[in-house]
Amino acid sequence: MIRNLILTAALSSSMALTAQADENWISLFNGENLDGWTVKFSGSKVGENYKNTFRVEDGKLVASYDEYDEFNGEYGHIFYKEKYSHYKIKLEYRFVGEQIKGAPNWAKRNNGIMFHTQSPESMEIDHGWPVSLEFQLLGGLNDGKERHTGNVCTPGTHITIHGKFEKEHCLDSTSKTYHGDQWVTAELEVKGDEYIRQYINGELVLEYFKPVADGNDGEQPAHPMKDGMPVTEGYIALQAESHPTEFRNIMLLDLSSD
Template identity: 45%
Template sequence: MTTKTRYTLLLACGVLLGCSIGKHPDTKSADKGWTSLFNGKDTKDWTVKINHHETGDNFGNTFRVVDGTIQIRYDQYGNFNDQFGHLYYKTPFSYFHLRFEYRFVGKLQQGAPSYTLRNSGVMFHSQDPRTMLKNQDWPISIEMQLLGGLSDGRSRPTGNMCSPGTDVVYKGRVSPDHCIDSRSKTYDGDQWVKAELIVMGSKLITHIIEGDTVLQYSTPTIGGGIVTGHDPKQKIDGKLLSSGYIALQSEGQPVDFRNIEIKQLQGKE
């Protein structure tokens, strides 16, 4: 299956939002057109925004580069104090295929909410970090939520969807849920996990974990709740989201990211 055929098939599946695509093809053509968002040396192309701090303030050296990875750490924090943070790439995207690897390490920071244990994410279609207020907790965005297993034998899927200040259409209707679980496997321990995100503007969004399509939905719009401390002018409920910024999340759990690459796709709204 060619890359072009695959994306056409993904769009066709958008009507049902339940089609299983199966394994992602591994072909030479699929490896063309990729651009690295992270150079492995620094985050000069990225902007930090942490709750309770001004945009650009990398409080506590939260986001740091070590051994070719972006590491998220809290060793200079003390109590976490709801200092949820995000690291934004400088350019917004609309139609794209993002791929990256992540792993959870270490222990949850003191004072972080229990639900953030082995929990992080990649935000997309996000508002510009420069439009966020100092005490805004989350960006208005869509999140590809990343969860690690708790080594307790229980299922804990990753590659889920969460919707801070937004809504999505899932299985033919606007989802009433803030988060939608994927059908992925559970990944325990500190292992690296490969994740992909295929975004066709507002038409279809596909989450892929270790080559398997695990979740699809469409029609992201501004709405819902969860986000607090924001500028009301930025939250225009009902506005369709077809583009925005990509960001890596910090919410109390140490996590690493590497091999962050993007391919821009053809399409228009």
């Protein structure tokens, strides 16, 4: 009996490894330069990398503020070149160092994976965030309080969660709090407007459904979609919200043929 259990476990492990090997994950970041990515900062034209914020260091894609004297609302995003609808994306991230002087307190150890976004070219010059969904990434503040990561925020959009059409801008996940400069793995599974699942270190921490556009959102002036329109596809972007952040192993699995 024990021998059979061992054989069964070994077979299951082998099958899982084979299935993973068969999956055609592709790297979105080559570890050498920002080819394939486009930056957009509030107050700057598309393609202008304000104060060299986004850069490559030691094979990592980094949001850095070492060329700033002070932060004055220059929120930035770096967009991958392709649109996607059905896919998985996974990456590792960590927060490092101190937040730049002048930045808002809410943005401390705060970043995100923006997805189903509008194109960077469609954003206005002073536009802070693209119309999108955000897989919010937060680091603990060592203040004795829980600070979940893997949350959802909805700039210019709304979602259905727990059977309710929700207009709250950000909703917490069930994740643990991650303090310090440790690497954390974030994975996102997107099936158009059918469902979105968010994972932290391999654990499902949030699931929601049926994203739609809020075409009346006055904070999103360059809104490309009508109110109530299903949000089924778009670009993927990483943020620069004022706290130094590092990303690595940015991988995507296209599920459009499933």
